[in-house]
Amino acid sequence: MKVLFVVSEVYPFMKTGGLADVAYALPKALRKLGIDIRVIMPNYVSIPSKYKERMQKVSEFTVPVGWRNQYAGLLYLEEDGVPFYFIDNEYYFKRNEGAYGYYDDGERFVYFSNGVLEAIKHMGDFKPDIIHCNDWHTAIIPVLLKENYIFDDIYKNIKTIFTIHNLKYQGIFGKEVLGQLLNLGENYFSEDKLKYYDGISFMKGGIIFSDVVTTVSSTYAEEIKTSYYGEGLHGLLNEISYKLYGITNGIDYDLFNPRYDKEIYFNYDENSSSDKLKNKDQLQKRLGLCEKVDIPMIGIVSRLVGQKGIDLIDNVMEELINLDIQLVILGTGESRFEEMFKYYAGTYPNKVSANIFFSNELAQKVYAASDIFLMPSQFEPCGIGQLIAMRYGSIPIVRETGGLKDTVHPYNEYTGEGNGFSFANYNAQDMLYTIKRSIDFYYKKDIWNNLINKSMREDNSWKKSANMYIDLYDKLIWRN
Known part of the structure; x- marks a missing residue:
């Protein structure tokens, strides 16, 4: 089983919140259970030099963004037993103030999403069975896969999982993004596709077009079906409840361990x-x-x-x-x-x-x-x-x-x-x-x-949750 885990931030390369911790710990836990899972993220300029110095160039290619084709480099690094790929483009990722919050974030992550799909052609013998997308930054990948890539033999059997880490942040942009950046027709500006009030929602696209939707706890999976928590998508989430699963996150017990933690004054465990x-x-x-x-x-x-x-x-x-x-x-x-x-x-x-x-x-x-x-x-x-x-x-x-x-x-x-x-x-x-x-x-x-x-x-490690993800991966691969 081969899984490509697509995410906008990963500890220790880039971290703005809990998403980075999940993107580090879950693939690590899955690899220990025998899954060939690899992670791909943007090559931000602020990634520490000690990691950049170890990156190896795999390939370079062009990425479609609307009517343009933009350069992309594919870099590779193995860290803590997990293979990582990085999409390199200085125009989009050479920003000194962090990963997000720029006027062109929509374009940046459209580029990254298309870049991930193009990169699959350049990964040698690694062809993913599943692309696992996370939050709005990668939510458009299932849409692009089914509209622009699925007719290519390389992609036709690839399944997608989309994980909602926080529904509040949806990636909402003007409808002009459909043609200017995504190369999608006006028919995608409809309630059953990407339309969200007067704009479009990348998050909505991920929910509709992915094969399975997960979120990060079972209670949250139920809460987001209500108007209070649903951020305007509660009706849709009720409609797709047949493919919605709640899997509670864990933490990395190697990283968070008071017995060995070098950051604390005195080490201890439950016996001391x-x-x-x-x-x-x-x-x-x-x-x-x-x-x-x-x-x-x-x-x-x-x-x-x-x-x-x-x-x-x-x-x-x-x-x-x-x-x-x-x-x-x-x-x-x-x-x-x-x-x-x-x-x-x-x-x-x-x-x-x-x-x-x-x-x-x-x-x-x-x-x-x-x-x-x-x-x-x-x-x-x-x-x-x-x-x-x-x-x-x-x-x-x-x-x-x-x-x-x-x-x-x-x-x-x-x-x-x-x-x-x-x-x-x-x-x-x-x-x-x-x-x-x-x-x-x-x-x-x-x-x-x-x-x-x-x-x-208590065991709040990733072991139980990782096995639940494996069960979902198995169901997807064997689904007709």
């Missing part, structure tokens, strides 16, 4: 979780917090935006500060939230640390040092923070949505079941009540230590 307190003591010193290991530390590693529930925290921040806690924030986002956290950090420097930037090194230290990890998201397709937190023995508090609901189960003091704390309504007072409840249990050390031990022993 008392060493976690040493990490807390060191982080308190670094951040200038009151050095007390018996005070509950709440960690937040997040984009500081409304989707992540930061407005709930804003609404009860005064009440939260009045509790006997420490609050450590790491992330960037909306200026109103950044300024709010800076204000409280300046006013209560012994209790609040606002780190308005992002650092993988500091993130690992927050996971290792914190007692509680807060994720009160308005919606969360899967979430990775709660999985990393449990791996490091930081007990999650989440709102019951998407993958948070699938992976964090509320603690029941009568049965001992559960691995964290949760609240159902998107309500600041409900969140505050849940935080207070978790703090009560924090001081009941037998219960709290059992929670830590249980969360650290």
